[in-house]
Amino acid sequence: MKNGKLKAAVIGLGEGFRHVKAYKENPDYELVAVCDILPDPLPPRQAQRLESFNLAGTTERYLDYKEMLKGTDFDVVSVASPDFYHAEQSIACLEAGKHVICEKPMTLDLDEAAAIAETVRRTGKVFMIVHPTRYTPAFILAKKMVARGDIGELFMAETEYAHNYRHVGGSLYNWRRDKRRDPLLGGGCHAVDLLRWVVDDLPDEAFAYGVKKGLADWPIDFDSYFCLYKFKKGVIGKVMCSTGLSRPYTMRSVFYGTKGTIICDNMSPTMQLSSVPFYDKPLTGTYLDDTTPFIDIPVDVNNHNVESMVQLMADIVLRGAENHVDVVEGARTVSACAAAIESAHTGKPVKVRNDF
Ligand SMILES: NC(=O)c1ccc[n+]([C@@H]2O[C@H](COP(=O)([O-])OP(=O)(O)OC[C@H]3O[C@@H](n4cnc5c(N)ncnc54)[C@H](O)[C@@H]3O)[C@@H](O)[C@H]2O)c1
Numbered sequence: 001m002k003n004g005k006l007k008a009a010v011i012g013l014g015e016g017f018r019h020v021k022a023y024k025e026n027p028d029y030e031l032v033a034v035c036d037i038l039p040d041p042l043p044p045r046q047a048q049r050l051e052s053f054n055l056a057g058t059t060e061r062y063l064d065y066k067e068m069l070k071g072t073d074f075d076v077v078s079v080a081s082p083d084f085y086h087a088e089q090s091i092a093c094l095e096a097g098k099h100v101i102c103e104k105p106m107t108l109d110l111d112e113a114a115a116i117a118e119t120v121r122r123t124g125k126v127f128m129i130v131h132p133t134r135y136t137p138a139f140i141l142a143k144k145m146v147a148r149g150d151i152g153e154l155f156m157a158e159t160e161y162a163h164n165y166r167h168v169g170g171s172l173y174n175w176r177r178d179k180r181r182d183p184l185l186g187g188g189c190h191a192v193d194l195l196r197w198v199v200d201d202l203p204d205e206a207f208a209y210g211v212k213k214g215l216a217d218w219p220i221d222f223d224s225y226f227c228l229y230k231f232k233k234g235v236i237g238k239v240m241c242s243t244g245l246s247r248p249y250t251m252r253s254v255f256y257g258t259k260g261t262i263i264c265d266n267m268s269p270t271m272q273l274s275s276v277p278f279y280d281k282p283l284t285g286t287y288l289d290d291t292t293p294f295i296d297i298p299v300d301v302n303n304h305n306v307e308s309m310v311q312l313m314a315d316i317v318l319r320g321a322e323n324h325v326d327v328v329e330g331a332r333t334v335s336a337c338a339a340a341i342e343s344a345h346t347g348k349p350v351k352v353r354n355d356f
Pocket of ligand 1: 065
């Protein structure tokens, strides 16, 4: 802490630039260090972005996060390196007494998820997982409407992560094109997390099919999945995840209740509500005459809302706010993805581990 401000650092300067921007613009923070393995001279894109934040003289730059831990004192660190390094770097930073904001997916592995959870508990440091869909206005409103019963009792929910990874590269190399990085855990975790968050219950069992077509030449097993989840209180959920689609990116989601249905999306300025209760009146005339159209509800489009997460960290550390994106939430999403992946490989339903 310096002058009442938290000292912040960022590891990984791709998505990590959003964290750099959020810390720079937030009066609760002073950004004191950034780390990326990219040596000088930086590629033009990185060099320009770094320059635009005017970090010279105030922010140290490191090539190795371990050197950063030794060389600069800070309170909060964003781990925004490729997925494979999240566990190692988060654990090392927690052990060094830092609060951690970790990019999704928390890890690619259940044992690592458990190890981070154990480290968080032992060190008492704050750990937040970045699932920005929890800060997307349409999804926040959908969750609120489901929770207060606007669509009656929720019984079915579907979310999706529809992407084309042929257009998604990496700063240094395309690390997403790696056998260790299953697209359901790496990217589809957004949709799985959204499903868990809105249903607000623990998934008990997963069943999934996978196929590989759009990214046929990638060394991964599947690029596309349909996953089914059975939640403990009876809701059934479906996640469509594909990273090899010929269509624009979207996370279109539908929530079905006994008195209505919500259709929403992270890319659309409107969400839709149908509020026709079951059996509330006898059918007269044709089926179509008795169908009330969907109502459009305007919403802001705001994806990748890292600013809110950086603010939440400050509110937790400085003002005692509650952490609703903690290590258990991160681990449970990893676990729900891992169960579906196992099911797609074995052809059998798989129990979802939730005890982290
Ligand atoms: N929350 C979201 O919606 C969202 C969006 C995009 C990416 N991500 C996540 O952010 C992370 C980074 O993805 P990206 O798109 O920025 O990739 P990227 O390749 O654009 O950037 C990653 C950066 O990390 C650096 N790096 C690699 N290994 C490192 C190491 N060991 N230590 C420090 N730096 C290292 C690379 O040089 C690169 O500059 C991934 O975990 C990804 O899943 C999250």
